[in-house]
Amino acid sequence: MAIEHSPSLPEPLARRHWSASARLIWQALVSMRLAVHLLLFVAIASIIGTILAQQVSYHQYVAQFGPFWYRVFSDLDLYDVYRCGWYIGLVAFLVLSTASCITRNTPSMLRDMALPKRLSSQKFLASRAEQAEISVASGSGSLAQWGGILRERGYRTHTLAGPNGQRIILAQKGRFYRLGYIFTHFAIIMFCAGALYNANLPLKIREWFGAISPLSNFALPLATIPQKDWLPANDSAFRGIISIPVGQSVNAMFELIGDGFLVQRLPFTVHLDHFTITHYRNGIAKSFISRISLYNAHGKLLHTGIAYPNHPLTYDGVSIYQTSYNDSRSVLQFQSHSLLDPELPANTFGVRVGQKLRAGSGNYELAVEKLKINNTIPRKDLGLAERPGHSMINVGPIVRYQVTDRKTGESWIYKSYLRPLERHGEHFLLLAYHQQGNGIEHYLAIPEGAQGGIGLFVHYLGALENAAAQGANASSTVFRQTLRQVAEAQNVQLTPQERSNFLRASLIALRGLHDYPLPFLVTLHHLHLQWSAGLEMTKYPGMQIVYGACFLLVGGIFILFYVPRKRLWIRLTAAHQLRVSGDSSRNPEDFHQEFLEITEELQS
Amino acid sequence: MSVDVSELRQWFAFPQGAREQRLWQRLWAVALTAGAFAVWAIFRADFWMWQYITLGIWYAGLLWFGWHWPAFRRLFFAILVVAAPGVGLYMAGYTAANSLLLRYVFQSTAMFYWMSGAILVSAVSYYWYLYAGSQSAGDRGHRFAWLATVLGFAGLTIRWKETYVGHPSWGHIPVTNMYDAMVLLCTVTALFYLYYEAQGKRRGLGAFAMPMILAADIFLIWVGIAYHQNQIQPIVPALNSFWIKLHVPCEFVAYANFYLAAMVGLAYLLRQRAERLGSRLVERLPDLNKLERIMAAMVTFGFLFFTAGTILGAVWAAKAWGGFWSWDPKETWALIVWLNYAAYLHLRGRSPQHRPTGKTLAWWSVISLLTVTFCFIGVDLFLGGLHSYAKL
Numbered sequence: 004m005a006i007e008h009s010p011s012l013p014e015p016l017a018r019r020h021w022s023a024s025a026r027l028i029w030q031a032l033v034s035m036r037l038a039v040h041l042l043l044f045v046a047i048a049s050i051i052g053t054i055l056a057q058q059v060s061y062h063q064y065v066a067q068f069g070p071f072w073y074r075v076f077s078d079l080d081l082y083d084v085y086r087c088g089w090y091i092g093l094v095a096f097l098v099l100s101t102a103s104c105i106t107r108n109t110p111s112m113l114r115d116m117a118l119p120k121r122l123s124s125q126k127f128l129a130s131r132a133e134q135a136e137i138s139v140a141s142g143s144g145s146l147a148q149w150g151g152i153l154r155e156r157g158y159r160t161h162t163l164a165g166p167n168g169q170r171i172i173l174a175q176k177g178r179f180y181r182l183g184y185i186f187t188h189f190a191i192i193m194f195c196a197g198a199l200y201n202a203n204l205p206l207k208i209r210e211w212f213g214a215i216s217p218l219s220n221f222a223l224p225l226a227t228i229p230q231k232d233w234l235p236a237n238d239s240a241f242r243g244i245i246s247i248p249v250g251q252s253v254n255a256m257f258e259l260i261g262d263g264f265l266v267q268r269l270p271f272t273v274h275l276d277h278f279t280i281t282h283y284r285n286g287i288a289k290s291f292i293s294r295i296s297l298y299n300a301h302g303k304l305l306h307t308g309i310a311y312p313n314h315p316l317t318y319d320g321v322s323i324y325q326t327s328y329n330d331s332r333s334v335l336q337f338q339s340h341s342l343l344d345p346e347l348p349a350n351t352f353g354v355r356v357g358q359k360l361r362a363g364s365g366n367y368e369l370a371v372e373k374l375k376i377n378n379t380i381p382r383k384d385l386g387l388a389e390r391p392g393h394s395m396i397n398v399g400p401i402v403r404y405q406v407t408d409r410k411t412g413e414s415w416i417y418k419s420y421l422r423p424l425e426r427h428g429e430h431f432l433l434l435a436y437h438q439q440g441n442g443i444e445h446y447l448a449i450p451e452g453a454q455g456g457i458g459l460f461v462h463y464l465g466a467l468e469n470a471a472a473q474g475a476n477a478s479s480t481v482f483r484q485t486l487r488q489v490a491e492a493q494n495v496q497l498t499p500q501e502r503s504n505f506l507r508a509s510l511i512a513l514r515g516l517h518d519y520p521l522p523f524l525v526t527l528h529h530l531h532l533q534w535s536a537g538l539e540m541t542k543y544p545g546m547q548i549v550y551g552a553c554f555l556l557v558g559g560i561f562i563l564f565y566v567p568r569k570r571l572w573i574r575l576t577a578a579h580q581l582r583v584s585g586d587s588s589r590n591p592e593d594f595h596q597e598f599l600e601i602t603e604e605l606q607s
Numbered sequence: 608m609s610v611d612v613s614e615l616r617q618w619f620a621f622p623q624g625a626r627e628q629r630l631w632q633r634l635w636a637v638a639l640t641a642g643a644f645a646v647w648a649i650f651r652a653d654f655w656m657w658q659y660i661t662l663g664i665w666y667a668g669l670l671w672f673g674w675h676w677p678a679f680r681r682l683f684f685a686i687l688v689v690a691a692p693g694v695g696l697y698m699a700g701y702t703a704a705n706s707l708l709l710r711y712v713f714q715s716t717a718m719f720y721w722m723s724g725a726i727l728v729s730a731v732s733y734y735w736y737l738y739a740g741s742q743s744a745g746d747r748g749h750r751f752a753w754l755a756t757v758l759g760f761a762g763l764t765i766r767w768k769e770t771y772v773g774h775p776s777w778g779h780i781p782v783t784n785m786y787d788a789m790v791l792l793c794t795v796t797a798l799f800y801l802y803y804e805a806q807g808k809r810r811g812l813g814a815f816a817m818p819m820i821l822a823a824d825i826f827l828i829w830v831g832i833a834y835h836q837n838q839i840q841p842i843v844p845a846l847n848s849f850w851i852k853l854h855v856p857c858e859f860v861a862y863a864n865f866y867l868a869a870m871v872g873l874a875y876l877l878r879q880r881a882e883r884l885g886s887r888l889v890e891r892l893p894d895l896n897k898l899e900r901i902m903a904a905m906v907t908f909g910f911l912f913f914t915a916g917t918i919l920g921a922v923w924a925a926k927a928w929g930g931f932w933s934w935d936p937k938e939t940w941a942l943i944v945w946l947n948y949a950a951y952l953h954l955r956g957r958s959p960q961h962r963p964t965g966k967t968l969a970w971w972s973v974i975s976l977l978t979v980t981f982c983f984i985g986v987d988l989f990l991g992g993l994h995s996y997a998k999l
Contacts, residue, residue: 035953035957039950039953042949042950042953046942046943046946046950049939049942049943049946050939050943052934053940053990085934085939198932283776287840287841287843289841289844289847290847311844312847312927313847313850313923313926313927314926315926324927324929326928326929539928539929541929541930546925546931549931550922553921553922556918557911560910561911564907564910592900
């Protein structure tokens with residue numbers, strides 16, 4: 004869809020006196036050659052950012068490229084290529100070229116779409132692509148009739164007055180086809196304008212000149228950052244993230260910039276009332292929903308609503324997106340049973356992920372490393388039958404903690420399952436461990452009695468040790484008797500079947516305890532989940548422009564390629580002689596076919 | 608031994624008479640309208656503004672295609688006929704475990720194997736037609752290409768039902784992993800090939816299009832076997848949106864057209880060589896001018912849908928991720944593909960004396976295949992990013 008007449012200045016400019024170099028620059032700007040090259044340059048430059056991970060930490064780049072290439076790439080701004088000067092310059096140049104083309108072509112295109120008031124010259128008509136000379140039978144038709152034939156084919160007809168009173172029909176279809184060109188190219192400029200409006204230019208400029216510098220210590224709590232460094236709430240555009248624990252409020256968020264951040268004050272206070280997460284049966288998250296209330300500075304409730312993936316909450320131009328969630332503030336309750344003296348009551352303590360504490364009379368250090376709420380494993384791995392469509396099972400929360408012997412420095416990684424696993428009607432508490440640096444994973448499946456918990460087993464263990472100390476032999480009678488005594492002492496009712504199951508499972512567990520490295524058993528007992536919702540908040544005033552550009556672009560491409568402008572001129576040259584000229588703005592082959600059909604129809 | 612397909616088309620097409628044609632068009636409109644109302648009646652509890660818009664766009668698109676292309680109407684009903692027993696069996700409570708029919712025929716994965724067989728036969732036949740000039744092989748290729756298209760779409764329909772079988776809350780349109788995506792690519796590309804074949808009235812291009820589809824099909828089978836992607840998984844929250852029903856089909860229409868354009872480019876280059884050498888291949892391919900025009904038509908159509916699809920994706924991103932454009936690898940590669948074809952169309956649009964030669968454009972279109980493939984598959988395999996739902 005090209006305009007191939009030689010590049011010329013727009014008329015108001017052409018009248019002025021221009022130096023040769025200005026003319027040369029203008030001609031280069033509006034040339035198709037430049038446009039195509041720029042399109043390809045931008046395309047090739049864009050590849051860089053997809054191959055090189057963007058905005059990763061400094062250390063990672065150095066490790067990857069070595070100090071020399073790190074510097075080279077850094078000087079070329081390759082680590083944040085889409086926001087760097089040269090890339091934006093390239094895009095700006097493309098936009099400048101597009102704008103120049105529109106400026107040059109729009110006036111002539113508007114003229115082209117206007118209805119001609121007078122007849123085009125004979126020379127012009129004779130130079131049209133399609134020409135036909137047809138003779139019609141006398142009295143077989145009039146201009147009005149021929150006009151009717153063309154109107155039936157979707158043409159709009161106009162009668163023009165030719166020289167010496169001759170009447171001529173001009174039939175047109177797709178008259179506004181040039182809008183395709185104007186829409187598509189203008190849309191590109193609108194996209195860029197919208198993007199600039201959304202980018203909060205004043206902030207970018209201040210950043211450019213170093214008037215504000217991003218903070219880089221991500222460990223700082225929001226409260227400790229001086230309020231004078233906060234960006235004002237009335238900024239025209241922003242995009243930031245914040246994590247809010249349930250029941251708490253924030254009035255600012257973090258805006259990530261390069262590898263640092265700025266604090267953006269919000270126009271309201273965001274309070275997270277409630278957070279829910281739902282799962283598919285196989286443990287994969289299905290949806291997570293935040294109920295959010297917005298308050299103004301005086302504590303007046305402005306708005307309440309929910310946000311979940313694909314459904315942001317929008318208030319006063321600010322959109323709040325539900326992006327992530329975490330459970331870092333959850334309190335884990337552990338139970339510790341001594342294996343040296345199993346008769347001692349269990350010690351219960353609460354701890355958060357990331358905390359450390361002493362255990363085993365201070366000889367060991369216990370660090371809680373990670374909590375994972377949903378753990379989906381194949382049902383097969385547990386020896387469970389597969390059900391159609393349900394090959395996986397969610398075994399519930401698992402906590403990972405590390406125990407270090409403070410004397411020897413040896414350490415073990417433990418995984419404790421909160422929920423007991425069921426197998427053949429029995430319940431087991433699972434504990435997995437391996438020594439640091441030694442990959443072999445050991446599993447300890449501790450049977451739970453009828454009342455749940457591992458108390459019965461630990462007491463049974465103690466009783467067996469006592470019995471052994473008193474010289475009892477490891478015979479099945481002793482095992483059975485001891486169990487009966489312990490069950491009675493603990494006030495646990497066991498059916499004979501349960502008793503024999505428990506006995507068998509205990510013996511397996513006892514064998515596992517042979518190699519057990521620690522003098523205590525620490526298991527996850529209870530979990531007090533405390534969710535934090537990760538929210539993203541944006542204010543993009545330029546979105547209306549961008550959406551407008553979307554419609555213009557798609558509509559424009561459609562008009563550009565699928566709405567050709569077709570024209571036919573019909574005039575009487577002699578008494579029964581018609582001369583038909585025609586042209587089409589695209590697909591001359593198709594038009595040729597149509598032209599033949601039309602002339603045939605006119606003739607009959 | 609050139610073949611004019613128009614005789615055969617009468618075979619496959621409805622009677623060409625204007626009156627019968629119009630009757631079938633009206634029937635199509637009535638059936639489709641009834642179908643749209645049925646969809647609304649069944650799912651109206653979930654309907655809200657955007658669901659109406661989604662349904663409306665689909666209705667308009669199908670109506671347009673069926674109105675202008677008689678074979679599309681028959682395709683649509685053939686898909687319904689093939690898919691109905693499968694969906695019915697699932698609704699009656701059968702599964703692949705207790706129904707042999709489901710296990711070997713109507714289960715989506717089984718049907719995709721049958722589709723693969725049809726693609727293989729079609730590709731080999733078209734190839735045979737191109738090199739040996741066997742008329743019957745060309746017809747067989749054509750028929751099996753239709754069969755593959757029917758089986759592919761019917762399989763996807765059944766698969767959509769299957770997503771509800773695991774648990775009602777799992778249900779989603781089956782375009783969420785690489786396996787589903789490749790099935791969709793195979794069927795949509797075959798459909799568009801058949802459309803252009805009907806337009807161009809020559810069978811020779813099938814020898815380029817169908818082997819390409821066969822390659823995609825082999826990849827699909829490999830993904831299914833090696834990565835178990837043929838198993839249905841629930842949909843992640845980020846994908847659970849009506850936008851997927853517009854964004855993904857648009858992109859696939861575009862990909863199909865870009866791939867076909869590349870294959871036509873290849874045909875162009877081959878025909879040029881055949882002309883130089885005086886090979887008989889010349890008789891079985893459309894002439895160079897026509898090939899160049901078909902190629903440009905494909906790129907143009909693809910470009911329109913690619914633009915629309917990418918914009919829909921960006922609007923979705925604005926709703927889901929909070930940003931219209933995040934320079935995510937997939938987005939960036941979409942931009943690269945877009946810029947590449949924009950440059951192509953700028954050059955193609957120039958007046959004949961300034962336009963690059965057909966050979967240049969053909970090479971351009973063939974090489975663009977790499978960028979499209981990287982955008983479609985490569986990004987998921989090698990780069991990841993926000994879009995890596997389809998990763999292996």
